[in-house]
Structures are given as C-alpha cells and as structure tokens.
Amino acid sequence: MTYTWRRKLADWMTAYLFIFPVLLGWGIFVVVALVMSLYFSFTSFNLLKPPEWIGPVNYLRVLRHSDFLRYAVPNTLKYSAVVVPVQTVLSLIFAFALDQKIRFRDFFRTAFYLPSVTSSVVIGIIFVWLFSPKGVINQLLGLDVNWLYNVQTALPTIMLVNIWSTTGTMMLIFLAGLQDIPSELYEAASIDGANRMQMLRYITIPMLRPVIFFVVTLGIIGTFQVFDQIYIMTKGGPLKATTTIVYLIYFWAFGDVTPDMGRASAAAFILALAIFAVTMVQRRFLEREEG
Amino acid sequence: MATGQPAVRWEPSLWDRLKMPIFYTLLIGWTLIAIMPYWLTIVFSFMPKTAIFDPPRLWPKPFTLENYQVVLTAFDEFPLWLRNSFLFAVGATVLRVFFSALAGYAFARMRFPGRGVLFALILGSMMVPFVVTVVPLYWMAVKWFKIYDTLWGLIIVWTSGSFSFGVFMMTQFFKQIPRDLEEAAWMDGAGWFTLFFRVVLPLSRPALLALAIFSFQGSWNDFFLTLILMQSPENFTLPLGLAMFRFQYYAIYSNVLAGSIFNSLPIIIIFFIFQRYFVEGIAYTGLKGV
Numbered sequence: 001m002t003y004t005w006r007r008k009l010a011d012w013m014t015a016y017l018f019i020f021p022v023l024l025g026w027g028i029f030v031v032v033a034l035v036m037s038l039y040f041s042f043t044s045f046n047l048l049k050p051p052e053w054i055g056p057v058n059y060l061r062v063l064r065h066s067d068f069l070r071y072a073v074p075n076t077l078k079y080s081a082v083v084v085p086v087q088t089v090l091s092l093i094f095a096f097a098l099d100q101k102i103r104f105r106d107f108f109r110t111a112f113y114l115p116s117v118t119s120s121v122v123i124g125i126i127f128v129w130l131f132s133p134k135g136v137i138n139q140l141l142g143l144d145v146n147w148l149y150n151v152q153t154a155l156p157t158i159m160l161v162n163i164w165s166t167t168g169t170m171m172l173i174f175l176a177g178l179q180d181i182p183s184e185l186y187e188a189a190s191i192d193g194a195n196r197m198q199m200l201r202y203i204t205i206p207m208l209r210p211v212i213f214f215v216v217t218l219g220i221i222g223t224f225q226v227f228d229q230i231y232i233m234t235k236g237g238p239l240k241a242t243t244t245i246v247y248l249i250y251f252w253a254f255g256d257v258t259p260d261m262g263r264a265s266a267a268a269f270i271l272a273l274a275i276f277a278v279t280m281v282q283r284r285f286l287e288r289e290e291g
Numbered sequence: 292m293a294t295g296q297p298a299v300r301w302e303p304s305l306w307d308r309l310k311m312p313i314f315y316t317l318l319i320g321w322t323l324i325a326i327m328p329y330w331l332t333i334v335f336s337f338m339p340k341t342a343i344f345d346p347p348r349l350w351p352k353p354f355t356l357e358n359y360q361v362v363l364t365a366f367d368e369f370p371l372w373l374r375n376s377f378l379f380a381v382g383a384t385v386l387r388v389f390f391s392a393l394a395g396y397a398f399a400r401m402r403f404p405g406r407g408v409l410f411a412l413i414l415g416s417m418m419v420p421f422v423v424t425v426v427p428l429y430w431m432a433v434k435w436f437k438i439y440d441t442l443w444g445l446i447i448v449w450t451s452g453s454f455s456f457g458v459f460m461m462t463q464f465f466k467q468i469p470r471d472l473e474e475a476a477w478m479d480g481a482g483w484f485t486l487f488f489r490v491v492l493p494l495s496r497p498a499l500l501a502l503a504i505f506s507f508q509g510s511w512n513d514f515f516l517t518l519i520l521m522q523s524p525e526n527f528t529l530p531l532g533l534a535m536f537r538f539q540y541y542a543i544y545s546n547v548l549a550g551s552i553f554n555s556l557p558i559i560i561i562f563f564i565f566q567r568y569f570v571e572g573i574a575y576t577g578l579k580g581v
Contacts, residue, residue: 011401014483018397019409021390022458025451029428030416036427047433094321097314110566111322114329117562117569118555119512121530125537125551126328129335129544134344136331168325172570196306225420228514232534246422253426254519261426268423275420 041265051262058266068267071240072248075155076224079244082159083166084219088212091167095174109175112168120165124232127161148234151241158229158242166222170215177211178204210286217282221275245271329555332548340545358549368524372532373553375442376511379528382446383510387457388503392495394454395461396487400473410462417455421515424452429519440522449516453509457502464498465491501568504561511558529554 016023041058043051062068094112098105115123130136131147138144147157185203194202227246230236236243236251243251245267253264335343336358337351362369397403398410428448429439438444468491476490492499514530521527524535533554536547562569 011483012403015397015401015403015406018401018483018487019394022394022413022454023409025390025447026413026416026454028431029448029451030419030424030455031412033424033427033431034416034419036430037423040426040430047430090321093317097317100311100314102314102318108318108322109570110563111325113569114559114562115325117508117558118329119514119530119558121512121514121533121537122551122555123328125533125547126332128537129343129548130328130331132344136347139346164324164328167321221420225422227422231514231518232537246420249422250425254429261430265423265426268420268425272420272423276418279418 037265037268040262041269043262044260045262046259047261054262058262059270061263062267062270065263067240067243067248068245071243072245075240075242076226076244079155079159079162079226080220080223082156083162083223084216086159087163087167087170087219088215090163091170091215092174092212094167094171095178098171098175099178109172112171114168115165116169120228121232123161123165124229127157128233131157149238151239154234154238154241158226158233161229161233162223162226166219170219173215173218174208174211177208181207213282213285217278220278224271224275224278329559333552336545336549336552338545340543343545343548358545361543361546362550362553368527368532369550371525372527372529375526376529376554378442379446379449379513379517380507380511382443383450383453384503384506386446386450387453387506388499390450391454391457391502392461392492392499393487394458396465396491398458398462399465401483410458413455413458417459421452425515425519428452428516432520439520440526442526445517445520445528448520449510449513452516453506457506460502461495461498464495468494497568500565504565504568507561508558511554 040051042053042055044054044057045051098108102108128148132138133144133146137147145153147153181204185207186199189199189203225246226244227250230242230244230247231250234242236247249264249267249271252267253259253261330349331347334348334351335345337354337356338345339353339355339357342353398406432439432444432448436444438447472490472494473486476486481490512530513528514534517528517531518534521531524532527535529550533547533550536550540547
C-alpha cells in the first residue's frame with residue numbers, strides 16, 4: 001500500500017477528530033481540574049476572595065487540625081479496617097458456595113447483587129428508618145438503641161450498611177475468578193490423590209490470590225472515599241463520630257460557615273496520595289507474585 | 292466395568308454430607324438479608340404514615356396509596372426531580388457511550404502521534420479520587436462556564452469525568468474483535484467513518500450496552516457531583532431531592548419511603564432486563580464503572 005504523507009496527515013486528523021470530544025471534556029474536567037486543585041491547595045481562598053499563594057501552609061494546617069487527626073483519619077481507618085476484611089471474607093465464602101452445584105444459582109446471584117444497583121441515597125434512607133429508635137432492627141432485637149445518634153454505635157451501623165451493599169459486587173468478582181481456574185488442575189490433583197483441603201490450599205487459594213488482592217484494593221479505595229452514606233445517614237455526627245476524611249473535606253469546602261477551599265484541597269491531595277500508595281503496594285505484591 | 296479392579300467404596304465424610312446444607316443455609320440467609328430491606332420499604336410505603344413504626348410485616352395492612360399520592364401531588368418539585376433524573380441519566384449515557392466508543396476506536400485501530408501517552412494518561416486518571424476535583428469543578432461551573440445549577444452543565448461535567456473508564460472499556464473491546472470485516476470494507480474503499488459507523492458499531496452491541504447500563508446506573512444514582520453542582524430545588528435530581536426529603540420530612544417518613552421507590556424501582560427493572568450485561572461487565576472489569 002502506498003502511503004503518502006498527505007494520506008498520513010489525513011489519517012492523523014481523522015484520529016484526532018475521533019478522540020477530540022473525549023480529549024476536550026477529560027482535559028478540562030479531569031486534567032485541568034486536577035492541576036487547579038493542586039494550585040488551590042497552596043493558596044488561601046474561598047469563593048468571595050480570589051486565591052492567594054501561601055505555600056505549604058494548608059498541608060501543615062490539615063496535618064495539625066484536630067478534626068482531621070482526632071476524627072477524620074481514625075474514623076476512616078476504623079471504617080476501612082472493619083468493612084474491607086468482613087466484606088472480603090463474606091463475599092469469598094458466598095462465591096465458594098455459589099461455585100458448587102447449586103440450584104437456583106442465577107436467583108441467588110441476582111438477589112446478592114441487588115443492593116449494589118440502588119443509589120446510596122435510597123439505601124441510606126431505608127437504613128435510617130430500619131435503625132431508628134422504634135425501627136425494625138430494635139423491634140426484632142428487643143432493644144432500644146438510637147443507633148445513628150449514639151457515639152458508640154453510629155459508625156458501626158454505617159459499616160454494616162456498607163458491608164450489606166458491597167458484598168454482592170465483590171462476590172461477583174470472586175465468582176468470576178473461581179470460574180477462571182482451569183478444572184484440569186483439580187482433575188490432575190485428584191488423580192495424584194490430593195484431598196479437598198489440599199486442593200483448596202494448593203490450587204484454589206494461590207490461583208485466587210490476584211483476585212483477592214484486587215478485591216481488597218478496591219475495598220480500601222472505596223472505603224477511604226466513603227461519603228454518600230455519611231451525608232445521608234448522620235452528616236458526620238453525632239459529635240463527629242462518623243466524620244470521615246471525604247466528609248471533612250466536603251464540610252471544609254462547602255458545609256462550614258467559613259469555607260476554606262484551600263485547606264480542603266490540601267486534605268484531598270493527602271487522601272489521593274494515600275490511595276495512590278495503596279494502589280502501588282498492591283501492584284508491587286502482584287508483580288512479586290508473578291515474577 | 293472392563294477393569295477387573297474392585298470398586299473403591301466411597302464413604303462420604305462428615306463434610307461431604309454437611310456442606311450442601313451449610314451452603315444453602317448461607318445463601319438463603321444472605322438472600323433474605325439482601326432483599327428484606329427493599330421488601331419492607333415497599334410494604335410500609337403502602338401503609339398509612341401513622342403505621343411507620345408498626346412491627347415489621349410482609350404484606351401492607353391497612354393498605355393505602357396515600358403516600359404515593361402525596362409525593363406526586365403535594366410536592367411541586369417531585370415530578371421535576373423525576374424528569375431531571377431521567378434527562379440527566381439519558382443525556383449522560385448517550386454522550387458517554389458515543390464519544391467513548393469513538394475515541395476507543397481511534398485508540399484501538401488508528402495510528403497517530405501521542406497515542407500511547409494519551410491512552411496511558413487517560414487510564415492513569417482513573418486512579419484520581421473524585422473528591423480531589425470537587426472544588427475546581429465547582430469553581431469552573433460558577434466562575435468560568437456559568438453552568439452552575441444547570442442540568443446540561445451537570446450532564447457535561449459528569450460525562451467528562453467518566454470518559455476515562457468508558458474509553459478504557461471500549462478500547463479493550465475493539466482490540467479483541469477480528470479485523471477481517473474492516474479489512475474487507477477497507478479494500479472496497481471505505482473510509483474511517485464508514486468503517487466505524489457501518490462495520491464496527493453494529494458488531495459492538497454487547498459492549499455498548501454494557502457501558503450504557505453502567506452509565507445509566509452511575510448517573511441515575513449519582514449524589515456527590517449533583518450535590519456540588521446543583522442549588523435550586525427545581526433543578527435537583529431524585530437522589531438529591533430525596534436527600535432533602537429525608538432531612539425535611541423526617542416526621543412523615545412513609546412519604547420519604549414512597550419517594551425512594553421512584554429512585555430504586557427503575558434501576559431494579561433495568562437490572563432485571565439487562566442482568567447478563569451487568570454481571571459480565573462487573574466480572575470483566577471488576578469496576579463499577581463510575
């Protein structure tokens with residue numbers, strides 16, 4: 001095929017025509033937004049006065065702010081430390097169960113995934129009602145706890161709601177991973193006389209390891225960014241018992257009587273760095289596994 | 292049996308006998324846990340507002356349509372929220388799917404300078420947490436583009452923010468379809484546009500549909516971006532309106548429950564119709580696609 005420069009140029013222009021709308025939208029509302037956010041994090045500003053460069057002051061303020069240190073960070077870490085292991089183990093068990101010769105498998109899969117398709121707002125609304133002082137949960141347990149307005153129980157309640165809503169998604173990922181394991185491996189092992197526990201230990205778990213890493217990383221990234229449920233169910237209260245990092249960022253930027261968007265941007269970058277670090281650690285682990 | 296060996300007598304172990312009952316118990320238990328909150332919501336949304344804290348029951352009694360009537364008639368803005376949600380979800384879905392497919396095709400098949408770098412950057416940007424861009428998005432909407440508190444502004448910003456995943460998914464898809472048909476059409480003198488619109492798009496229905504479903508779900512359920520970009524109640528979408536409901540009409544929670552049905556029912560129906568694509572998409576990418 002003769003490929004003249006004129007033809008080549010026309011091809012390039014067509015290609016850029018194809019990607020132009022994406023490039024424009026993504027360029028402005030992702031790339032420029034990211035750069036602006038970085039700039040904002042080094043400035044002092046709210047909507048009334050223009051940004052004014054103050055250097056890394058915001059970062060120091062965030063890292064010394066009691067709301068950040070005493071509430072947002074510990075709450076987010078606690079949240080992640082409970083939700084991630086519980087939803088990972090639960091979804092793994094359910095995936096194992098569904099991978100057997102189970103009747104009505106499609107029905108179970110559908111039912112499990114249902115909580116993942118509805119909006120966080122509706123889920124929040126439903127659980128606020130279920131967990132209210134005279135609500136269904138207290139009636140079933142014969143208790144009289146004000147779950148969402150009690151400093152001790154508010155965060156655990158939101159953890160439960162999150163576990164309820166994401167376990168189904170994680171289960172689907174595990175199920176796909178389990179079904180990807182070639183059955184020849186099990187056949188070969190059973191010819192060699194391996195029992196079921198040995199197969200689990202030497203075939204299933206090792207083959208599933210990348211998927212487990214993936215689900216855990218996805219869980220950590222998701223729980224680090226929890227916002228909707230907090231906003232709907234408790235607005236960060238009572239007494240900041242459910243104030244998480246993203247909720248605090250939102251509050252600083254939009255909710256506070258004196259908004260401080262520079263400080264909010266700095267906190268957002270600190271969170272982004274933490275999430276980036278988690279992703280990198282996961283990738284390292286996977287590479288070591290493969291290498 | 293041709294072999295002369297005696298059959299090994301296979302004694303089922305305790306675990307073999309117990310495992311299926313255990314698995315079924317687990318599965319049925321979690322099914323109830325997953326479904327019950329929705330069922331109770333439906334039941335109580337059909338009961339009078341005074342019965343909201345009655346003992347849980349599986350069928351509405353006394354039955355009433357009052358909550359739905361109140362939601363649809365007494366709250367002027369409710370029908371607007373429904374309309375806005377619909378326009379937002381449809382607009383965002385159409386724009387995202389079409390432009391992602393267009394760009395994905397270029398990344399999968401065409402050669403042009405900057406291709407590798409751009410694709411890597413677009414993929415990498417999926418790692419950026421949404422909250423990082425929240426303040427600039429608000430700022431741009433208010434100061435630069437004057438699209439704050441407008442529905443089309445919301446559509447544009449949401450779509451733009453979700454392109455990276457769409458492009459990733461479509462590129463992966465186009466890369467794995469065979470080139471034969473395109474090459475045949477190319478020989479017949481078809482240009483890139485003909486190839487894309489006439490040859491490739493008709494072959495791509497499953498992928499387009501999967502991305503469309505993710506997009507509809509993501510925009511229909513979106514809360515955070517809508518919260519940042521919308522101000523007037525008549526411009527709210529359902530999730531934002533319902534969030535306001537939840538705080539303002541706490542005393543008439545039956546109405547709130549009835550309102551929430553309008554948000555969850557359409558997406559549940561879509562889920563049932565297109566279930567296969569949801570499941571395959573989740574399994575394939577492992578991402579919820581926002």
